[in-house]
Amino acid sequence: MSTAYQQLILDLGLFSKNKFQILLGDSAQVLKSLPSEQIDLIVTSPPYSDQRKNNYGGVKAEEYVEWFLPIAAELKRVLKPRGTFILNIKEKVINGERSTYVLELIMALRAQGWLWTEEFIWNKKNSYPGKWPNRFRDSWERLLQFNKLRDFAMYQEAVMVPIGDWARNRLKNLSETDKRRDNAKNNSGFGKNVSNWLDREYVYPTNVLTLATECYNKSHSAAFPRELPEWFIKLFTQEQDLVLDPFAGSGTTLFAAESLNRSAIGIDLMPEYVDMIKKGFEQMGYIYNLKENKYGNYQQ
Ligand SMILES: C[S@@+](CC[C@H](N)C(=O)[O-])C[C@H]1O[C@@H](n2cnc3c(N)ncnc32)[C@H](O)[C@@H]1O
Numbered sequence: 001m002s003t004a005y006q007q008l009i010l011d012l013g014l015f016s017k018n019k020f021q022i023l024l025g026d027s028a029q030v031l032k033s034l035p036s037e038q039i040d041l042i043v044t045s046p047p048y049s050d051q052r053k054n055n056y057g058g059v060k061a062e063e064y065v066e067w068f069l070p071i072a073a074e075l076k077r078v079l080k081p082r083g084t085f086i087l088n089i090k091e092k093v094i095n096g097e098r099s100t101y102v103l104e105l106i107m108a109l110r111a112q113g114w115l116w117t118e119e120f121i122w123n124k125k126n127s128y129p130g131k132w133p134n135r136f137r138d139s140w141e142r143l144l145q146f147n148k149l150r151d152f153a154m155y156q157e158a159v160m161v162p163i164g165d166w167a168r169n170r171l172k173n174l175s176e177t178d179k180r181r182d183n184a185k186n187n188s189g190f191g192k193n194v195s196n197w198l199d200r201e202y203v204y205p206t207n208v209l210t211l212a213t214e215c216y217n218k219s220h221s222a223a224f225p226r227e228l229p230e231w232f233i234k235l236f237t238q239e240q241d242l243v244l245d246p247f248a249g250s251g252t253t254l255f256a257a258e259s260l261n262r263s264a265i266g267i268d269l270m271p272e273y274v275d276m277i278k279k280g281f282e283q284m285g286y287i288y289n290l291k292e293n294k295y296g297n298y299q300q
Helices: 003-011 027-033 061-078 101-111 164-172 176-184 190-198 227-236 252-259 271-283
Strands: 019-024 039-044 079-089 115-124 140-147 208-211 242-245 263-268 287-289 294-296
Touching: 019 027, 019 252, 019 271, 027 061, 027 263, 039 227, 061 079, 061 101, 079 115, 079 227, 101 115, 101 140, 208 227, 227 242, 227 252, 242 252, 252 263, 252 271, 263 271, 271 287, 271 294
Parallel strands: 019 263, 039 079, 039 242, 115 208, 242 263
Antiparallel strands: 019 294, 079 140, 115 140, 287 294
C-alpha cells in the first residue's frame, strides 16, 4: 500500500479503537521507546534457558537473571500501576537436577520491586509420552503473576466455569442433616456456604489451567495455545485495554487480544516472526498506518 493512501486514510480521520503494533528488535532496547504506564497486561513466554538455542539464541541458566532484569525493569516502567505481568516459564533439568534459575528470577524480580502475587500452573493435558531413567515427563509449566500494587485490576467473573457434574454430585451427597449440623452446632458456616453454591451454574476457577499443548500456529516451534493468553486477557483486562508481549513469537498473544477486542503491542527479535504477525493482521483486513506505525481497522 502506498504511503499516500495511508496518509489519506489518516487525514480522513477514520480509525479503529483497537490498534496493533509489531516491533522488531531486542526487547531490552525496543521497550525503551514505549511510553511509561500505558500497558494493562503483559503476557509473555521468553526463551527458556538454553532451550531453543539453535532457533533463537538461548540464554545460559547462570546468566538468565542478569539477562532478564533490565527487560523486567522496562516492563515495570511501561505497565500501568494496577496492571499485571504474567510470565510463562519452566526450569529444565541440568546434570540430573532441576535448575534454580526461575526461583532466582522470582527473588530478583521481588528485589526489583515487583510483588509475586500468584503462580498459576499450566497443566498440559496432552504432553507427548516419553521415558527418562529418573523422572517422568514434564507436563506442566509455571505462569508467574507479578504486580506493582496489591490492588491490581482483576475481573474474576470473566473466567467463571460451569460448576460441572463432579461438584454437583459432591454437593448432592451432603445430607440435609450435615448441612444443618454444620451451621447449628459449630457455627462454621459450612452448610450455609454449600447451599450458597447449590443453585449456581458457574463457579470461580482454580489456579490450575488444564489446556492442550496443541497450537493453532504451527509456524513457531515454541508457540503457546491461544487459550492461555486469552484466559489472562479476560481475567486482567477489559475491552480496549492494551496488552503487551515482549517475546511475541508467532503473535499468539496479539491475535488473542484482537479476538477479545483489546489493543496489543508485540516485540520480537526475529524478522521472520515479525513479518508473520504483520501478515496475519493484513490477512484479517487490518491496515498498516505509517504515521502511527500500527495496524488498525482504519477504513471503518
Ligand atoms: C518462547 S518464544 C514465544 C512464543 C510465543 N508465545 C508464541 O505463542 O508464538 C520466545 C520468542 O522470543 C523471541 N526473543 C528472544 N530473545 C528476544 C529478545 N531479546 N527480544 C525480543 N524477542 C526475543 C524469540 O525470537 C522467540 O520468538
